[in-house]
Amino acid sequence: MNKLFSTTALLLAGSALPVLLACDKEGDDTPATTAPPTSVASLRYIGEAKVPFKQDYQGTTLGGFSGLDYRADNDSYYLMSDDPSDLQPVRYYTAKLAFDQNSFTGVTVNGVTTLKRPDGTAFPKTGSDATAIYARIDPEGIRYDAATGHIIWSSEGVRNLTVTPAVLNNPFLREANPDGSYVADFGLPPLFQIKATENGTRSNGSYEGMSITPGGRFVFTAQEEPIYEDGSRAAFGVTATTRLVKYDKATRQVVGQYAYKLDAVHKAPVPADQFQLNGIVEVLALSETKLLVMERSFAVGATPDYQVKIYEVDLAAATDVNTLGGLQGATYTPVTKRLVLDVASTGVARVDNLEGMTFGPKLANGHYSLILVSDDNFGATQVTQFLAFEVMP
Template identity: 35%
Template sequence: MKKGALFSLVLFTFLCSCSSNNNDTNPDAPDTNTISALEFIDEFVIPSQDIEGVPVGGLSGIDYYNNKWYLLSDASTPPIRFYEAAITYSQQGFTNVGISKMTEIKNADGISFETGMVDPEAIRFDTTTNTLLYTSEGSIVNGIDPALIEITTSGEQIKSFALPDNFSANTTDNTTGPRHNGALEGLSSSHDQHGYWIAFELPLVEDGPEPGLTDTDSPVRITYINKTTGIAERQFAYELDPVARPPALGTDFTVNGLVEILEYDTDQFLVLERSFSSGYLDGGNSVKIYKVDASETSNTLDIASLSGANIVKAEKTLLFDFETIRSQLTNTMVDNLEGITFGPTFEDGSRAILVVSDNNFSSFFPQLNQLILFKVIR
């Protein structure tokens, strides 16, 4: 397996000690879940490579459990897939990154998905069932609904959860429902392990406009699914920022949306929010991590439209702005960051966070499979 020249495996005994400490410690221990700040530790760019003749890329989701890292590709052409990776690090930075296994995700009939039937975006390992969950944006313009799907670690489908009716694709009049390429993007296991949180990237059409350069009322819905009953029980609204930068060089495309969530304590989340503007040589992405408090929010499950509704939205506080480390990253590029998870603790007991980017298989311009490592400051 290829590795960056500066990241060959060293200090084997020390690394084994570090990697054996995973994030499955008591979540209710004093101060375990306090997050006051994030300290940037290191970046690693996963080199171009194939597994079984299939390119590694589109890394839109990441999770960790029991010394295994799971990376989801957002390729919508078969094989729909996730990877298993070996990733080790210390407080000085990454020490080893290797992707050696690819698993195809099958459809409900146990065969390969046809092209365009799913658009995978987020992945989580369920420690209570030893299964994997992933979200799919579907294809709204083609009438394919967003989905939350449970699979085995060998890629066989177990179930697809029933989602609220207003999450379904609307190809009739385009006045309600999810926006194409702006549907289910985020996924987190609940802190109590009793359910899952799923999040939209953009507002439903009836909830408000897509964010623009000026401030708009653009809320996205974050929904709790009870894993036992499979029923949506709660939902809250999260307000998106405006687009960070105007488009450049005569181009005109902009977007800002929620790309991942992570519940780290009851009703306390990390939210990865990414703005993109076309025409920039640095890639055009502006990415932030917010701390989000949903403890006082309104339950919006039964509210048909959030536009003008009298609701209490989640409270968001900026935790980290990737602009502060742009100069330290490869090609000064904050790439298409889409996944976030906790990893094994550092040797001093501090929690670690990894963020991963989707390189879009460099379909538009050269992009990176970028891993960024943080230390949690309590």
């Protein structure tokens, strides 16, 4: 449901107090204390809450929410904004969500943290000086690591060949303290580096999201779209193959890669030569061999323009393609996938650019909750929506 913005909340914007974005009543705030489900049979839609367009919070612009994670010990949520310092410095937010098994009534933002570069400085604002373009990143995913109290966040990297020298900033997984200060980078395979040639990671096609496995031993991420060596991108009527990537959290090094077959783009763009894509925008670990994977398809001018599907994926019988420099012509067994939800089937008025996914607390009936969030691209024609679901075991 779309709730009206509280007038009282407007008076709080820019202060040190939390901003209440949409709320009618208290939800079930009992924190989860056990491991998440190991399988998801289906998802039952509970409701929707929206954040007003370009709402101010402590001098920052809310929006671009491309990553979402739940912290059980204090019943709070981490939200990554994908603003690359165009509006304000690269940052993440904390929030409270109010929902129960029957309704979703509110989102309350209660903190913002600037993420720092390894040298301790904030990422420079776009256009602030001649070197700002060469520091540019594309922030996307975020997870809270209960074992360390740190966060892990990601950037898809930036490839810009219109300037000299070219901007070739690699994707990364990065560990940070809760205050945003740098801890360490995870290793990046040379195959995933961004290059000026058509090799490696495509622009805006890499580490969109990630998840820590139950028990904390591994971190999974994914190439949103195929690297050049793995074949063409998905298009209308054309499937594609990308990679799920498994890291050892202790060593921060890749220990496995698995081929994942992407669906074709759901509709033809209008006109036919306009932009289209389908890719992995989030992963959520169920175990060390099972994940939920969210695919997001988009086509300019199509109706609907977005399609979002959630699959349960099993790696147990898949080939580890870690040593393969390209999947075209190679022999391997991809992961298996089972459709859990086409978000359009919920009847929600608009499926927007959903990119974040996390398990939330248990509901009153003992079932887990699952929350999705959309990235509005800071555009007036899009929405920032939170969708709540009951996990059916």
